[in-house]
Amino acid sequence: MKIAFDNQIFTKQSYGGISRIFANTAVELEQLGVGVRIIGGFHINNYLKELPKSITSGKYIESYPKRSLRVFNQLNKAWSSLEANKFKPDIIHETYFSFDSPIKKKKPVVVSVYDMIQEIFPQLFPEYELTTPEKKASLERADHIISISEHTKNDLVNLFGIQPDKISVVHLAADTLSQATANDYKEPERPFFLYVGGRRGYKNFKSLLRAFASSELLVKDFDIIAFGGMPFEKEEVELFHELGLNENKVRHESGADSYLAFLYSKAFAFIYPSLYEGFGIPPLEAMVNHCPVISSNTSSMPEVIGDAALFFDPREKEEMKNQMERLVLDSKLRQDLIKKGLSRSENFSWKKTAMETNKVYQKVLAS
Structure with a gap:
């Protein structure tokens, strides 16, 4: 069996x-003996540079010259063919959404869906970022769809x-982050x-700040580190001041995966206040790195995290604050969550993701 991944996400x-998901899955599929080729074309993706040449084709460029994207899209269509x-x-697996199939070949098509955030919270996105029409077109022509959680599947149906x-x-997995040495x-x-990722809109970071600032216990003895995403915006800094939080109390950090692994291992807890996630990899990363998890109880989070976290309603500031304080006041609970997290994380691996994906391919070819 041979599977072709198209270039869409690797050009974006x-x-x-998403591009990391496909890169990891391709490597594991090859290990399972599946013929796989990522048809990258002219791409900007760094993960493809690190993959074996046996599963990739294409040419890496640092960026597309201004006003040239349309030209490169046409070149990539020709390259893909x-x-x-x-x-x-035998199967074409489309890596993102488009009105027309990027690879013009009469073969079964599989499309992956990662979340339905834009459909549930369209008001949080500028109009030019909305991809719902392209998503609908892709899913209509697909022979089969892979959803990364039962919750996202239910959203697709509804x-x-x-x-x-x-x-x-097909569930995802957490990457094994390279561990930093003590020095x-x-x-x-x-x-x-520790908070990880983007902070806008449905990520609900401002609610976390308000919950944290409302607790004398938390403010007195703890800080918040936000890793990843863009540096703090003016609006966020103004909120810090409004809540009486100085900029040393809430800090932005970024860096290599090894630094993130270091922060997970040193954090008192990882907190995930998001209103919606299609899957939610950061809680799994935290669990693997011995970091207890406090998470919102919406969308896919209970499905992924199981009983290995303290949960709260992300729209209830008091609930969020109470769960953070509860962990501070109960050292045994914290150790129990670390053990549960390590156990829960063993249910997810990229090898398992590839095996389940391969079952989908076999089902499609047999139908």
């Missing part, structure tokens, strides 16, 4: 969750009217809660 992301004719895939038997759920990074002076 230098780094990013040539590569597909050489590789002769919001788009897709038949449940056209959708298979690589300086340990923060005060205990801290």
